[in-house]
Amino acid sequence: MRTLSVDDTFDHGDFGPLHKLLGSEVASPEIPKVFETLKMRKEGAVLFADIAAPPMNLLGPALARDLVSLIQQAEADIALKVLVFRSTDPDYFISHVDVTKIEEYRQEAAKLTGEASIALLFRHLSASRLVTIAQIEGRVRAAGSEFVLACDMRFAERESAIFAQPEPAFGMTPGGGGLQHLVRLMGRARALEVMLSAQDFDADLAEKYGWINRAMPANTLGDFVRSLAYRIAKFPEAGLVAVKDRVNAIALAPIEDFRRDSDLFGEGARDPEGQSRIQAALERGFQTRHAEMDLAGLLADLNGH
Amino acid sequence: MRTLSVDDTFDHGDFGPLHKLLGSEVASPEIPKVFETLKMRKEGAVLFADIAAPPMNLLGPALARDLVSLIQQAEADIALKVLVFRSTDPDYFISHVDVTKIEEYRQEAAKLTGEASIALLFRHLSASRLVTIAQIEGRVRAAGSEFVLACDMRFAERESAIFAQPEPAFGMTPGGGGLQHLVRLMGRARALEVMLSAQDFDADLAEKYGWINRAMPANTLGDFVRSLAYRIAKFPEAGLVAVKDRVNAIALAPIEDFRRDSDLFGEGARDPEGQSRIQAALERGFQTRHAEMDLAGLLADLNGH
Amino acid sequence: MRTLSVDDTFDHGDFGPLHKLLGSEVASPEIPKVFETLKMRKEGAVLFADIAAPPMNLLGPALARDLVSLIQQAEADIALKVLVFRSTDPDYFISHVDVTKIEEYRQEAAKLTGEASIALLFRHLSASRLVTIAQIEGRVRAAGSEFVLACDMRFAERESAIFAQPEPAFGMTPGGGGLQHLVRLMGRARALEVMLSAQDFDADLAEKYGWINRAMPANTLGDFVRSLAYRIAKFPEAGLVAVKDRVNAIALAPIEDFRRDSDLFGEGARDPEGQSRIQAALERGFQTRHAEMDLAGLLADLNGH
Numbered sequence: 021m022r023t024l025s026v027d028d029t030f031d032h033g034d035f036g037p038l039h040k041l042l043g044s045e046v047a048s049p050e051i052p053k054v055f056e057t058l059k060m061r062k063e064g065a066v067l068f069a070d071i072a073a074p075p076m077n078l079l080g081p082a083l084a085r086d087l088v089s090l091i092q093q094a095e096a097d098i099a100l101k102v103l104v105f106r107s108t109d110p111d112y113f114i115s116h117v118d119v120t121k122i123e124e125y126r127q128e129a130a131k132l133t134g135e136a137s138i139a140l141l142f143r144h145l146s147a148s149r150l151v152t153i154a155q156i157e158g159r160v161r162a163a164g165s166e167f168v169l170a171c172d173m174r175f176a177e178r179e180s181a182i183f184a185q186p187e188p189a190f191g192m193t194p195g196g197g198g199l200q201h202l203v204r205l206m207g208r209a210r211a212l213e214v215m216l217s218a219q220d221f222d223a224d225l226a227e228k229y230g231w232i233n234r235a236m237p238a239n240t241l242g243d244f245v246r247s248l249a250y251r252i253a254k255f256p257e258a259g260l261v262a263v264k265d266r267v268n269a270i271a272l273a274p275i276e277d278f279r280r281d282s283d284l285f286g287e288g289a290r291d292p293e294g295q296s297r298i299q300a301a302l303e304r305g306f307q308t309r310h311a312e313m314d315l316a317g318l319l320a321d322l323n324g325h
Numbered sequence: 326m327r328t329l330s331v332d333d334t335f336d337h338g339d340f341g342p343l344h345k346l347l348g349s350e351v352a353s354p355e356i357p358k359v360f361e362t363l364k365m366r367k368e369g370a371v372l373f374a375d376i377a378a379p380p381m382n383l384l385g386p387a388l389a390r391d392l393v394s395l396i397q398q399a400e401a402d403i404a405l406k407v408l409v410f411r412s413t414d415p416d417y418f419i420s421h422v423d424v425t426k427i428e429e430y431r432q433e434a435a436k437l438t439g440e441a442s443i444a445l446l447f448r449h450l451s452a453s454r455l456v457t458i459a460q461i462e463g464r465v466r467a468a469g470s471e472f473v474l475a476c477d478m479r480f481a482e483r484e485s486a487i488f489a490q491p492e493p494a495f496g497m498t499p500g501g502g503g504l505q506h507l508v509r510l511m512g513r514a515r516a517l518e519v520m521l522s523a524q525d526f527d528a529d530l531a532e533k534y535g536w537i538n539r540a541m542p543a544n545t546l547g548d549f550v551r552s553l554a555y556r557i558a559k560f561p562e563a564g565l566v567a568v569k570d571r572v573n574a575i576a577l578a579p580i581e582d583f584r585r586d587s588d589l590f591g592e593g594a595r596d597p598e599g600q601s602r603i604q605a606a607l608e609r610g611f612q613t614r615h616a617e618m619d620l621a622g623l624l625a626d627l628n629g630h
Numbered sequence: 631m632r633t634l635s636v637d638d639t640f641d642h643g644d645f646g647p648l649h650k651l652l653g654s655e656v657a658s659p660e661i662p663k664v665f666e667t668l669k670m671r672k673e674g675a676v677l678f679a680d681i682a683a684p685p686m687n688l689l690g691p692a693l694a695r696d697l698v699s700l701i702q703q704a705e706a707d708i709a710l711k712v713l714v715f716r717s718t719d720p721d722y723f724i725s726h727v728d729v730t731k732i733e734e735y736r737q738e739a740a741k742l743t744g745e746a747s748i749a750l751l752f753r754h755l756s757a758s759r760l761v762t763i764a765q766i767e768g769r770v771r772a773a774g775s776e777f778v779l780a781c782d783m784r785f786a787e788r789e790s791a792i793f794a795q796p797e798p799a800f801g802m803t804p805g806g807g808g809l810q811h812l813v814r815l816m817g818r819a820r821a822l823e824v825m826l827s828a829q830d831f832d833a834d835l836a837e838k839y840g841w842i843n844r845a846m847p848a849n850t851l852g853d854f855v856r857s858l859a860y861r862i863a864k865f866p867e868a869g870l871v872a873v874k875d876r877v878n879a880i881a882l883a884p885i886e887d888f889r890r891d892s893d894l895f896g897e898g899a900r901d902p903e904g905q906s907r908i909q910a911a912l913e914r915g916f917q918t919r920h921a922e923m924d925l926a927g928l929l930a931d932l933n934g935h
Contacts, residue, residue, distance in 0.1 A: 187869065191869035199873070207815040208877055209779075209784060210843055212761075215877075216873060230512055233514050251522060259492065259493040263521060264521075267513055268513075270505070272513065284876070477819060478819050478823045535817055537819075557826050564802050567898075571891065573818075575810070575813045
């Protein structure tokens with residue numbers, strides 16, 4: 021029988037009385053003990069999944085595989101209602117996809133949806149019966165941003181969260197559904213600014229633009245998200261699902277649009293210009309932890325390759 | 326012949342010179358002297374309707390009946406252009422529907438639209454030739470929120486206004502069109518947060534999320550709304566109507582979606598889970614003035630029934 | 631051979647090292663030396679077009695003609711990627727159309743799109759391969775607002791920018807696409823407030839409502855826009871165009887809606903009520919620089935004509 025991973029580095033104190041209250045439910049057969057890139061903690065009807073894919077939480081084949089397994093198992097666990105995503109890395113939530121392994125992570129995504137596309141994997145999450153909340157500390161760029169956009173709600177740490185959708189710096193378009201979400205959330209002009217500038221946006225500006233629900237100070241974010249998750253988990257599932265369905269019917273873009281964006285991203289990555297820019301970026305430190313602390317600066321210099 | 330109700334408790338001083346200027350028009354044949362739950366005051370082309378349904382401005386059969394009559398008569402009064410809704414209760418604008426009289430208030434609504442649904446009553450208001458403004462002091466939850474969302478504009482008192490769309494706490498979906506409006510106004514993630522959390526939102530957060538036009542301090546709100554109403558009333562009606570029509574063509578959800586939401590709400594209210602949660606809430610003080618001052622807290626506890 | 635206009639009043643110091651860096655590209659054969667109402671400055675892949683149509687940057691036949699020529703030539707210049715619009719008048723960016731020359735400026739617009747409508751001229755700009763940025767100082771009302779709404783991004787000077795869509799004060803509807811954009815950017819209630827009130831909105835409120843990307847202080851706006859324009863201009867054009875196309879597919883209203891709004895505006899302007907209101911406004915100083923400093927006040931008084 022599987023039991024929950026016990027994460028000794030986890031701050032158990034965070035949970036206080038509620039943790040004790042729900043203690044009898046912590047052990048659960050449905051969630052496997054170990055994911056390579058996700059640390060799990062189930063408390064009642066809430067599952068916390070902390071992304072832990074060092075050195076910088078790149079979305080490569082391993083994280084894609086684990087996300088697929090997590091979603092499959094969590095959806096099958098009828099005791100679960102709410103799924104909270106966090107990161108064990110204070111600087112990176114999900115940095116972006118591993119551009120050297122596009123085919124590989126797409127194949128992992130296909131195990132959930134039948135199509136080799138993280139756009140459809142993310143859209144599956146948006147359409148899931150589970151309520152998903154992203155607690156964002158650190159950077160979410162490109163597919164990282166698209167992942168949190170696929171979640172039902174997202175709250176970001178004011179001091180550390182950084183947002184970007186920088187594909188146009190490579191001559192590419194966002195391929196994971198971010199374009200679809202950003203235009204609907206912030207309108208034409210702000211979505212164009214976000215993408216065409218390939219700039220970093222801090223949490224306050226992301227809140228102003230509607231990219232996230234709210235920016236919050238570090239000392240309240242965790243408690244807020246936990247409290248929100250537990251509150252929602254007390255409500256009947258039928259209502260949660262019905263509301264999600266009705267909202268998605270209005271605001272979640274059609275599958276065809278996600279698929280088309282995904283295809284355009286793939287074409288851009290195979291294009292000589294895209295390849296050349298990706299190579300220039302890698303030479304300047306792209307996909308390394310230190311260099312991406314200021315990715316916006318790095319991307320301004322790809323022209324000279 | 327009917328004349329306007331003279332409301333002695335009304336602060337006539339508010340109107341100052343303008344009141345005197347328009348004094349000769351205060352008497353009007355079109356608006357009946359007395360509505361049980363609405364206090365009327367007509368000044369030129371502007372009609373002020375103050376909701377007064379003690380003890381807490383529940384939307385039950387009486388208020389539904391009066392709203393229907395008001396709308397019918399106001400639309401038939403060719404001298405009227407602008408309709409301003411306010412509340413005589415500083416803590417409650419419209420609290421929500423009377424859940425013990427769903428069939429009754431729906432039958433009242435049917436007298437306007439032919440369908441037993443307040444969603445269609447509210448949508449009728451959005452599509453009306455009249456320009457509607459809500460001046461929100463106190464609580465607007467569930468159908469209260471949906472009523473102000475149906476108005477063309479809404480301005481809220483920063484110190485007192487409270488917003489919620491808490492149907493999912495009962496396993497139900499918003500049935501009065503609020504879901505349609507909220508998703509279009511604030512996007513998928515914030516609309517999901519609002520509904521799935523069943524939380525109270527203050528006026529500043531409601532403004533940030535786009536739920537209202539603006540939050541304003543108590544000492545300026547009334548003057549602002551009155552001034553805005555008079556300004557609009559000076560413009561030719563043809564232009565006002567044409568703009569509303571063009572805007573509604575883009576942003577007002579189809580009738581079918583309002584009808585479907587209304588049906589889902591009705592189904593949820595008849596469902597055993599919904600019935601059980603409603604009963605548990607009533608036992609804890611739901612639909613009483615005092616207990617609903619903190620409805621968000623009350624709703625967190627329905628699980629233990 | 632044509633060369634760039636040398637604008638001696640331009641603050642060359644603004645450009646600093648970047649100006650020197652790009653100096654060899656300042657001369658360009660594609661952009662004509664002189665437009666009557668536009669001062670041009672090309673720097674690399676960025677073209678700055680400063681609107682200079684004294685006394686108050688009215689959009690009449692001359693400015694419409696020059697905008698058409700500029701767009702045609704800029705789109706044909708394969709070295710150009712980004713087009714920045716500014717104003718040489720600190721109080722007026724584009725005031726609005728010249729209501730005494732509607733047929734004339736429409737005929738100029740027709741030279742680009744084949745249809746006598748500035749709505750379609752503006753929509754052409756939104757659909758252009760060029761990335762357009764409006765740096766807004768001073769007033770943009772009616773077609774002025776609609777022009778900046780047609781740009782891909784817009785940043786406004788906090789101290790001076792004023793926004794309005796006041797056509798309903800004349801009994802008319804916005805005819806240049808503004809209604810389409812405003813509803814999608816700020817939602818039903820705020821768009822109705824903007825139009826039905828015919829009020830002036832400052833830059834901070836315009837930012838809050840999503841009318842603009844951001845309001846910025848005068849001492850940073852110019853540098854920000856220039857830096858943004860140069861940054862975008864470094865990225866491959868294919869990606870910029872693909873992103874614009876995908877965004878426009880979601881958020882740019884259909885041609886038929888622009889055409890219909892344009893027709894309604896024309897009908898309103900020919901209507902006796904519209905004619906009468908326009909005449910009353912002209913008698914009160916409408917279309918004069920001084921009186922329009924407070925156009926919102928002027929429009930409140932048209933009733934007494």
